[in-house]
Amino acid sequence: MPRLRVDELAKKLNMPPEEVLQELQELGLEVKSTSSYIDEETVSLILEIFEDETTSGKGPKTKKVKEEKEQEYREEILIKPEDLVLKTFAAKIGVPVNRIIQDMFVKGIALNPNQRIDEKQAKEIARMYGYRVRFEQEQLEDKETSVGESKLEKIEKYFEQLYITKKNELVTRPPVVTVMGHVDHGKTTLLDKIRKTRIAEQEVGGITQSIGAYQVEYAGKKITFIDTPGHELFTEMRAKGVQVTDIVVLVVAADDGVMPQTIEAYNHAKAANVPVIVAINKIDKPNANVEATKQQLVTKLNLIPEDWGGDTIVVPISARTGQGIDQLLEMILLLAEIKEIKCYPKGPARAAIIESKVDRALGPVANAIVKDGILNVGDYIVAGPVYCKVRALIDDKGRRIKSAEPSQPVMIVGFEELPDIRYTIYAVESLELAQEIAQEVKEKLEKEKPSKRKISLEELLKIMEESEKKELNIVLKADTVGSLNAVQNAVLSLKSSVQEIKVNVVHAGVGTINTGDVMLASASDGMVIGFRVKVDSQARKVAESEGVEIRTYEIIYDLIDNLKRALEGMLQPxxxxxxxxxxxxxxxxxxxxxxxxxxxxxxxxxxxxxxxxxxxxxxxxxxxxxxxxxxxxxxxxxxxxxxxxxxxxxxxxxxxxxxxxxxxxxxxxxxxxxxxxxxxxxxx
Incomplete structure (x- = not known):
């Protein structure tokens, strides 16, 4: 019996792939996804176990193995909804939060102490340390609004709790996929081929100039694609509102390999904790080298392809000829199935803005993707300090529709002011409530305005000390590759010299400090350090509004000495x-x-x-x-x-x-x- 992927084994067993995956994990096998491979000996053993289970009707072997496995778990812990914040959950299971962050980072998942985790993540983390958890159901409707809680906070909490209180009513929704990568590696051409339209040829210079979201159907299932010209939007959506993207397709040209923007795109996806599928494009070119590109994925991004024994789905494609695109779509649907992308399909809508603009005919509009509920024409909606009554909804094909479902991209018409993409759209019960929430947000913004300032490195470390976080995230930019290597080596020396404070380089690149760098630092609660580079004017403005500190240096010793002094102040004497x-x-x-x-x-x-x-x-x-x-x-x-x-x-x-x-x-x-x-x- 040859080695098989989990999904191939599932077909032989006539079982759902995710069910087989769960069974294998409970048997103690190191398999992370249904596309992971299992060796020949293990395949034979599993088939034997499941055959015994089928023929006996009781599954004695499986049951025995499971019982043995159960004994390894120390205890079952009751988890309440409020415990699903990483640092609280860590305390609940008695494992240091820094250890969890470190262990999950090794698995390619970036977490932070204040991050809210879902039940699936909680189960996975608990299993790593020998615990089982069960969850206490809580009815949001029975809870009074906390003292001092704003109307917007109440709505945000309602949607957060939906995934706990209405767990049995959640349904699968189409995955939302963002296509990212280096300029001219074929992102828009790929979408063009998938949608069977000619959008790429209409773009100025062949480079994407606008943001769009499109829904396609493949094998009877829908997939929503976002085509974005930059990474700033991706990070800003993740940092400020409900996370839009479920899966990232990272496009890498087979004739060009991993480039600076490829690395930047991957770092944004990693910071957002979004799974990545790599599409190696342009395999039809004479100088294409798929194996060399895979090697660069390993050395530059630490992404190990599945056929090299890793967990990263890598699909060779040609966006021009269409070769491999069917397999790419299959892998997207497979990964979506594994990740169990769900929503609450009833009630008021929650939507994420992917673009807002002033249309000549329609006025201020928001291009958005519905995440939960149903958005209807006539609904009252609020997006931060802006509200409106929905006058019209236009789908991705330009048709006027009466309602939009989860994962459906739609243009919302009716705003009098331009909504900011940093805010989430919520449908509320009345115009009065929408007005009240918008006014609350405006007043809050006014109060914060005079005191808004950048947080210095020393202040950032002090906050870390008080919160026991002790983790410093840095975005590094330098003038040359040589300089960048020197700075990175020095920072690595800092990391090896102190164990109490985790120093992370979330992104390193060559060139001017831009808004993408600032937004990535903001999203990871970090700072930007530049060596012999300038800061563009827009990045300075964004840094001021986001409270991100930017430090630039001309001499590497000054940079390192500055970091050393700050970190030394954090060390326990x-x-x-x-x-x-x-x-x-x-x-x-x-x-x-x-x-x-x-x-x-x-x-x-x-x-x-x-x-x-x-x-x-x-x-x-x-x-x-x-x-x-x-x-x-x-x-x-x-x-x-x-x-x-x-x-x-x-x-x-x-x-x-x-x-x-x-x-x-x-x-x-x-x-x-x-x-x-x-x-x-x-x-x-």
Whole structure:
């Protein structure tokens, strides 16, 4: 029996792929998706197990293995809806949040302590550390609005809780796919082929100039595609509103390989925690080299293709001829099935804005994708400080429609002001409520306006210290590849010198600091560091509004020294003992209700009431203790200097005797330093 993918094995077993995947994971096999491969020996064993289960009707082998596996789990933990914030969940299962973040990052999933996780992620994380979790259902309708909670916050909470309170009513929705990659690698041509239209030829210079979302049908199932000209939008949508994209298709040209914008696009997808399918395009070209491109995926992006033993779906295609596109669409639907992309299909709508513009005929409009509920003509909607009554809905084919369902792209007509893409659209029950929410947001923005400022590196680290987060995310930009390598090596040296603070380079690139860099830093609660590069004017404005600090340097030592000083301030100090005095016990006084008191002759230095005392007998350490009381004759004192005498009562020990020698120590905090931080020669 040859090795098989999980979905191929599922066909042989006549079972749903996701069910087989779950069974295999519960049996302890390292399979991450239904497109993962299983070796020959394991395939034979699994077929044997499932055959026994089928023929017996009871599945003795499977049951036995499962029972054995169950015993490995330590306990079952009850999780409430409010526990589904990563740091709270970590505390609930008793695993340090930094460890979870690190372990999940190794799996290619970026998390942060304040991130809300879903039930599936919670189960996966708990399973990693030997726990099972069950979830407490909570009815949102029975809860009163919290004190001080705004109407918008109440609506946001309602949609968040839907996925818990209405879990049994959720349905599968079409995946929303964003196509990303380096300029001229064929993103729009790919969409053109999929939609069987000629959009690419209509674009100025062959480069996408506008943002669109389109829905296609393949194998009886729908897929929504977003075509975007840049990564700023992608990150901004993720950072400020409901996450739009379910899957990213990263287009890489087989004749060009992984380029700077390829890396930037992947970093944005990784920061957004969105799964990636790689489409290696232009395989019809004479100089195309698919294997070399796969090698670059490994070395530059750490993405290992499935056929190389990894978990990344890689599909060779030609957007021009159409070769491989059917397989790409199959993989998108397969991944969507694995990820269980769902929505709540009833009630008021929630939608994500992908573009807003002023149309000459229609006025301010928003191109949006519905995420939950049904959006109808006549609905009252609010998007941050802007609200309206929906006058018309226009689908991706230009037709007027009466309603839009989840994952459907639609143009919304009726706004009097231009809505900002950073806000989520919510349908509400009345015009009055829409007005009230918009006014709340406006007032909040006005209050924040005077105090809005950039957070410095030192302030950022202080906040980290207070929140126990201790994670610094950095976007690096440099003037040349050599300079960038030197800076990255230096930052890696910083990382290896301190374990308490996690220093992450979320993106590194060559060239001017732009708005995409700033938005990525904002999305990851980090900062931008530039080496011998300028900052474009738009990026400065966005940094100001987003509260992102940008620091630029001309000398690499200045950059590293600055980071070192900031990080050193975050390190827990070391505690050292400093010898301050010596003495000898001349007499032991046994006092009723007090105990033994040592009569001590100070020989050198001094002793204080908060000193640590080490007692030696015949040159051997007898005990170490703290001082309960220090007296000079009958007076309590805080310090005695040599050659004076004193009486000392220890806190816990009394087994000292005449002739014992004493050493007195004080505990001092010593600031820690980062050592062995170097830079590469020749790149200064």
């Amino acid at each position: 070391e505690y050292v003992e400093e010898l301050v005095g010596r003495g000898e016990i001349k007499k032991v006084f046994k006092i009723k209700k007090v105990g033994n008191v040592a009569g001590v002759q100070m020989i050198e230095g001094y002793v204080t009431r908060d000193s640590v005392v080490k007692v030696y007998r015949n040159g051997v350490l007898l005990l170490s203790d703290q001082i309960e009381s220090l007296k000079h004759y009958k007076q309590d004192v805080s310090r005695i200097d040599a050659p004076q005498e004193c009486g000392i009562k220890l806190k816990t020990r009394e087994d000292f005797q005449e002739g014992d020698e004493l050493e007195f120590y004080v505990i001092k905090q010593v600031p820690r330093k980062l050592e062995n931080v170097t830079t590469s020669p020749g790149n200064q």
